[in-house]
Amino acid sequence: MxxxxxxxxxxxxxxxxxxxxxxxxxxxxxxxxxxxxxxxxxxxTPKVALDAVKNNTLTVLEYSRTEGSETYRDKLAQYYAKHDIQITAKDIIVTTGGSEALAFALNSVLDIDDEIIIPEPFYANYNGFATAAGIKVVPVVSKIDSNFSLPPIEEFEKLITPRTKAILICNPGNPTGYLYTREEIKKLANIVKAHDLFLISDEVYREFTYDGKEHYSILQEEGIEQHAIVVDSVSKRYSMCGARIGCLVTKNEAVIRTALKFAQARLSPPTYALIASEAALETPQxxxxxxxxxxxxxxxxxxxxxxxxxxxxxxxxxxxxxxxxxxxxxxxxxxxxxxxxxxxxxxxxxxxxxxxxxxxxxxxxxxxxxxxxxxxxxxxxxxxxxxxxxxxxxxx
Structure with a gap:
């Protein structure tokens, strides 16, 4: 057999x-x-997103553009600007969910048997994405006694080898709900600059922060523009899990060019879901x-x-x-x-x-x-x- x-x-x-x-x-x-x-x-789900699909007059359900329409990516850039993240449409590739954005990121910057450091516990599917890409997850333990805060930088340093290519975080975190502080992001920025690594941040829960605390994106941190890759999604932000629309965001042109090749291989993100996602950007504060x-x-x-x-x-x-x-x-x-x-x-x-x-x-x-x-x-x-x-x- x-x-x-x-x-x-x-x-x-x-x-x-x-x-x-x-x-x-x-x-x-x-x-x-x-x-x-x-x-x-x-x-x-915001009514404006659902209405955009219900009231649509398409007669042919065509392929969408591989990287997402320019109008949607322009509007996404405007959304990020409201969060003090300065990017343009060319820094964005629209994906089939945040999951695909993460898969594109891993495959674009790590080779088989390369290593990625991830604070654990982490979103369980990171293990699956890493296995599919043929790369090794190297965990650094965050503990419930410290409310799952960033492990000491020394713990990261101990784990870095010649095969280490990236650090991956989820901010705010799934499954812990931990929100990284500005100071913790700066510490990570110093590590990736010192060791010439990528810093990948899964930021799909950006809107959900509590007790008056604010989210600080790695894309807001100056000096790591060529190291920073953000994974994002409409799933949780607009309660649109079934839409399966996400995006990969980075100012690193080589990463964008490489991720685009993976995107071309899967052709395009789903058209109706793109229509809903673009309309969702009009959701009031x-x-x-x-x-x-x-x-x-x-x-x-x-x-x-x-x-x-x-x-x-x-x-x-x-x-x-x-x-x-x-x-x-x-x-x-x-x-x-x-x-x-x-x-x-x-x-x-x-x-x-x-x-x-x-x-x-x-x-x-x-x-x-x-x-x-x-x-x-x-x-x-x-x-x-x-x-x-x-x-x-x-x-x-």
């Missing part, structure tokens, strides 16, 4: 989606599953203000409720809409599966994402879970109540 590739065999499963069959089986039995496992917001206020309130409820559970430790997020919780158990994978297969409270259970899949270091995160606070406040309270009762039963 023909065998599949070593690359295919080594591709990691998604810790977020691998439990879906158990969730679906529970639902078939009439169980209500409250989803804390996936970052699918319940916030409504009050939309974002209300969404941020709602997420901050949800975060507060989630953290307050989790703190009532004995033995639970929480990383307090300053951005995005996730948090990592450390539970008084040995194996979060087993607990998450048990919740779906066996535990019921008044016909309900909860679905969580085991956090081990967000680490590259074997053994880390085994007793941690990622919780997405994308549900309304009452649902979050109910979910944590179920989780609290479930832990008592599971430990007992």
């Amino acid at each position: 023909p065998s599949i590739s070593r690359k295919g065999s080594s591709m990691p499963e998604s810790p977020i989606r691998k439990l879906v069959p158990f969730s679906e089986e529970a639902k078939k039995k009439g169980v209500k599953v409250i989803h804390l496992n996936i970052g699918q917001p319940d916030i409504e 009050e939309y974002f203000d209300k969404v941020k206020e709602e997420y901050q309130a949800r975060r507060n409820v989630l953290v307050e409720e989790l703190e009532t559970i004995e033995g639970v430790k929480i990383g307090n997020p300053k951005g995005a809409f996730y948090c990592i919780a450390e539970l008084p158990i040995a194996d979060a994978d087993d607990f998450a599966r048990w919740l779906l297969e066996e535990y019921r409270l008044d016909g309900e259970t909860v679905m969580i994402a085991p956090a081990a899949g967000f680490y590259a270091t074997e053994g880390l995160g085994k007793n941690q879970v990622r919780i997405a606070y994308v549900l309304d406040k009452e649902s979050l309270k109910r979910a944590v109540h179920i989780l609290k009762q479930a832990l008592t039963s599971y430990i007992g």
